[in-house]
Amino acid sequence: MTVPDWLALDRAHCWHPFTQARTAPVPLAIVRGEGAWLHAADGRRYLDAVSSWWVNLHGHAHPAIAEAIAEQARTLPHTMFAGITHEPAARLAAELVARAPAPLSHVFFSDNGSTAIEVALKIACQYWINQGQKRHRFLAFEGGYHGDTFGAMAAGRSSGFYAPFEDWLFSVDFMPWPQTWIDKPGLDDEEAAVLARLDAWLDRHGHELAAFVFEPLVQGASGMRMARAPFLRTVCEKVRACGVPVIFDEVMTGFGRTGRMFAAEHIGFTPDLLCLCKGLTGGFLPMAVTLATPAIHDAFLGDGVDRALLHGHTFTANPLGCAAALASLRLFDSEDTMQRIASLEAMQAQRLAALASHPLVSRSRQWGTIAAFDLVPAGAASAGYGSASGRALREAMIARGVLMRPMGDAIYVLPPYCISVADLDFAYGQLREVLDELAGADSRGVGATDLF
Numbered sequence: 001m002t003v004p005d006w007l008a009l010d011r012a013h014c015w016h017p018f019t020q021a022r023t024a025p026v027p028l029a030i031v032r033g034e035g036a037w038l039h040a041a042d043g044r045r046y047l048d049a050v051s052s053w054w055v056n057l058h059g060h061a062h063p064a065i066a067e068a069i070a071e072q073a074r075t076l077p078h079t080m081f082a083g084i085t086h087e088p089a090a091r092l093a094a095e096l097v098a099r100a101p102a103p104l105s106h107v108f109f110s111d112n113g114s115t116a117i118e119v120a121l122k123i124a125c126q127y128w129i130n131q132g133q134k135r136h137r138f139l140a141f142e143g144g145y146h147g148d149t150f151g152a153m154a155a156g157r158s159s160g161f162y163a164p165f166e167d168w169l170f171s172v173d174f175m176p177w178p179q180t181w182i183d184k185p186g187l188d189d190e191e192a193a194v195l196a197r198l199d200a201w202l203d204r205h206g207h208e209l210a211a212f213v214f215e216p217l218v219q220g221a222s223g224m225r226m227a228r229a230p231f232l233r234t235v236c237e238k239v240r241a242c243g244v245p246v247i248f249d250e251v252m253t254g255f256g257r258t259g260r261m262f263a264a265e266h267i268g269f270t271p272d273l274l275c276l277c278k279g280l281t282g283g284f285l286p287m288a289v290t291l292a293t294p295a296i297h298d299a300f301l302g303d304g305v306d307r308a309l310l311h312g313h314t315f316t317a318n319p320l321g322c323a324a325a326l327a328s329l330r331l332f333d334s335e336d337t338m339q340r341i342a343s344l345e346a347m348q349a350q351r352l353a354a355l356a357s358h359p360l361v362s363r364s365r366q367w368g369t370i371a372a373f374d375l376v377p378a379g380a381a382s383a384g385y386g387s388a389s390g391r392a393l394r395e396a397m398i399a400r401g402v403l404m405r406p407m408g409d410a411i412y413v414l415p416p417y418c419i420s421v422a423d424l425d426f427a428y429g430q431l432r433e434v435l436d437e438l439a440g441a442d443s444r445g446v447g448a449t450d451l452f
């Protein structure tokens with residue numbers, strides 16, 4: 001097959017995310033997805049080892065989700081969600097509440113992970129206003145990433161993505177994120193130091209704090225940086241003891257990625273606000289939700305609209321997205337997805353352990369189905385997003401038919417849950433060969449053309 005004519009149209013008119021258009025390689029021209037594979041216009045296929053930016057759960061073009069969307073499109077593709085409701089939204093809200101940790105009870109719909117965060121931050125602000133207080137301080141962890149709208153950028157400002165916008169971001173205070181990889185117990189000193197610092201900070205500022213927001217267990221975009229559950233539970237309990245809402249950004253970790261349906265279950269703590277997105281529709285349609293507890297929701301009740309949450313999006317609770325999400329949740333039951341997740345977790349652990357002694361592999365780490373390591377010799381410092389070797393690895397893997405997207409020298413494998421043993425072995429086999437090649441090569445001088 002030849003290069004499709006629409007590739008020239010892409011070059012002329014499409015503005016791709018996180019990409020330097022002048023130096024970026026020609027994008028892969030994908031025409032079809034099936035299971036864990038993406039098929040390109042030139043007849044090649046690529047194993048999707050990143051679940052298409054962490055969204056795909058059950059496989060591309062899963063017929064059950066495709067059919068649910070088609071059926072919904074024939075019935076009611078869209079209607080506004082103010083003054084109107086529809087069955088897919090009501091059923092989805094109930095399903096999410098049933099699966100989320102208690103007492104989360106109410107669901108606010110939006111379109112993407114950033115807006116799910118934006119909604120949570122705005123709810124937190126107005127929660128206090130509705131009680132006659134203005135609270136301007138937010139607390140987050142260093143390195144957290146929460147999206148690209150302004151509130152989300154402010155909460156994630158320390159991730160280092162936002163240099164051009166710094167002057168427009170509201171101020172947020174940050175605590176260090178102890179990267180206590182779960183295969184290395186015993187870094188308690190680092191955790192204890194953060195807890196002491198948090199105590200001191202809360203003593204001074206707890207009464208001014210509007211909310212605390214973080215990615216539970218795994219900071220995704222800053223390089224799959226993993227922390228331990230008991231530490232995070234203690235942090236959350238300290239914040240809650242001040243009466244301050246805790247927001248979990250489970251945009252990436254939700255829907256089984258860390259081995260449980262929600263990372264909150266590992267931590268043993270129910271947040272006041274829970275943000276979900278990527279896996280919500282099984283990776284088919286853009287939709288996000290912010291779940292709230294009765295205490296948060298009820299703080300918005302009153303006689304006047306001034307106490308209501310004056311926020312909404314044109315496509316709030318779009319029925320197609322709701323239908324896709326309901327179909328995805330049904331698959332969790334009919335395909336026993338949690339069991340698949342457990343098997344994938346075990347397979348990832350074995351494959352990662354087999355790579356751990358490679359001279360270019362350090363800090364190998366895993367939470368559930370997410371496996372990661374740094375592409376640096378043991379003891380060497382990470383070069384972060386500037387790393388040329390991560391890009392070299394990505395290009396070599398794509399040439400071998402595996403779609404990976406290292407974040408600097410943080411390499412991760414985060415496949416759809418439907419991936420077969422043979423396909424996972426294929427990915428790791430290629431990865432080992434590429435690591436061997438890189439160990440013998442000099443990949444300096446290749447600049448970064450994109451991020452994330």
Ligand SMILES: Cc1ncc(COP(=O)(O)O)c(C=O)c1O
Nearest residue numbers: 112113114145146147220251252
């Ligand atoms: C933890 C987390 N929060 C928020 C976002 C933003 O989501 P979106 O890209 O859908 O706006 C992302 C995106 O990767 C994320 O990983």
